[in-house]
Amino acid sequence: MKIAVLGTGGGAREHTAKLVELGHEVFVGTRDPEATLARTEPDMMGNAPYGQWLADHPGVTLLSFGDAAAAAGEVVINGIDGHNAVAALTGIATSLSGKTLIDYAVPFVYQHEAEHPWPTPWGVMPKLDPCDTDSLGERIQRALPEAKVVKSFVTQEQSTVVNPKAVGDGDHTMFVASDHDDAKRTVTELLQSYGWTDILDLGPLVCSRGMEMYAHMHSAIGFGLGQQFGGHFGVKVVR
């Protein structure tokens, strides 16, 4: 399939590499491809410069957000950070029309952006905006009524999402939520191709509230397990 991945951060790279490995034609979108390629320093999360990563991953085409989305057949993965996603996606709405848009972002507001930071044992505890009575997934769907937004991937590190068998032989649960059943089926098939066997359909997109709010629990569990896990664990819904 022709699949677009919007974003060049760590999570987007995980999906890009995996999709190429699975034989898909992958179009990566970035705000300004020339600027992305011109960077020679690691990004703020410590990821290597994208140009360097791209040299190690042949078969990936780097384009603008809009050109990448337009090049996609059916599936677009949104790896734009939660803070900027609505604005960036609204600008390319036409290219996303009728397509399955997978959103895995948590709408974190970081302490350095906040008037009143929230000290915690982790040092940094972002807050969520929106939260509780709305979600980023729903906001994106409202901003792009012609796209089919599916919230998924968000309860895991993306390196685990693309390689579920690395944790507990893969016997853990992935969640999907959307108001579009056909798009949910498409994402379920993609997840199966990643190796997921336990994919739970939570129902409509309103469930992205719980999925995004789970982010604090995910952090707490990672903290409880200790650094040696590096966030690499799963949650299994036990019936």
Added chain:
Amino acid sequence: MKIAVLGTGGGAREHTAKLVELGHEVFVGTRDPEATLARTEPDMMGNAPYGQWLADHPGVTLLSFGDAAAAAGEVVINGIDGHNAVAALTGIATSLSGKTLIDYAVPFVYQHEAEHPWPTPWGVMPKLDPCDTDSLGERIQRALPEAKVVKSFVTQEQSTVVNPKAVGDGDHTMFVASDHDDAKRTVTELLQSYGWTDILDLGPLVCSRGMEMYAHMHSAIGFGLGQQFGGHFGVKVVR
């Protein structure tokens, strides 16, 4: 042990019955014992009148909140609903001083209490207050600096908390968080006596934010699994 359970709702009844079964001396606290016993109608959750329940559960002593807390040796379980917990507990702070106070409440604000309700596929979707940058667990600890608050039980139906083996042979995870390590050990032992084998210490009480916010995910998973599960499932942290 002499244990107090504050509250007469469904969850409080589960703990009360289980603790009696385990041989503890249980003191149940209610706002007004006479009024509680005078009720002849089911409560708003459909539970049978407490007097009737009490007749079927000999060995339980019904007292006021303060008298029940004072009668407890080391452990008090707070089953007062999240909306009223801080006020009710603050009024009996002296009787809780130095004791382990287990809080499992979710600070739900229900639609009928709200100016702007939040329609969802469930019909009712309560919001959380506090949420994200504070939690009920932390509020209770701030209001009762002499008590040792432990947040736990909150990620499960209380009928599952007292009987973990009813779900997936008991191989799922229970979480504890507290700023008091000795109190956390006490709660861990209590959970072991309930049958829990996988108890994950998330760390300090700030983690109750994630535990309480998980409530929406718990609802969504229950919705996804379907009514036949009636909320009876577990989550296993897969390492």
